Amino acid sequence: MFDLRYHVASLAAVFVALLVGILVGVGLSGKVDDAEKNELRRRVADVNRQLEAVGEREASAGRVEDANTAVVELGLSALLEDRLRGRRVGLLFVGSPDRDLQSTVRATLEDAGARGGLTRMRALNVPIDSGQLDGDLASHPALAGYRGPDRLRELGRLLAQEFAFGGGAPAWDALSEHLVVERRGRARPRLQGVVVARSAGPQKGDTARFLAGVYEGLASTGTPAVGVERSTDETSAANAFERADLSSVDDIDLPAGRLALALLLAGAEPGHYGVNDADDVLPPIEQLGAGG
8 A cells, every 4th residue: 555655646746747847838938829828728727637636546545545454453254253144145247247256245245154155146138138128028928018118127126126035036037048147046035135246337228227227126125235346446336326225335355345245234324335435434333233
């Protein structure tokens, strides 16, 4: 972390020097016309934006260091122990499975005592082909009413509820050929927690409407559901999770993020936790539910 802060400070110094150089150059050049003034303003504004970005990176670096120091000092294993004792938790990928992230989530669940580590995993094939899905739905009379682009949100909600509640899961069975990249684990047990990870990029059109329904459906079940991503991910799904009233953790690759995930699944105060524009680094531990 010292190296990161050193580089951040060095970058800030470079930008400041550049800004001073621009201003000094103008002072030496005497009069400037309007075009030159506008160019000067543009260059100064650009430098200021870069300085602000450096400041944000430095602040984020500090939050990362503080969060992980606290977790390490207290002992991650001790903090995770029995947080999820006996609970069944599922993992839903939006896109192909990310093996490293899956391994991190599984290890967190196992360390927290979740039953079997990970009860089930499903990975959604995105972008969706709504025509193919309509064809699959048409062959199942009980699901035919979910056909059409105006029903994609409702279809997403239905699949989310089946994923969380378990049971027969007829919609998943009907759509798996074209909708599911990979599936593992049993479909029947009801889950006491759900982890969502968007391994694909942001989606639009039919797929965006469908995914909004999936996220909203998870939030509607009353089952703790948490969107996760790494602190280094270039494209964040946090806004999409927030719009659907899902909690999120943006630093699952760090000890503090692993602890935040376990706390949220155990019933801690819902919110958006981590080091990148989050509510806080960790949920308040004292507000855990009785099951924690």
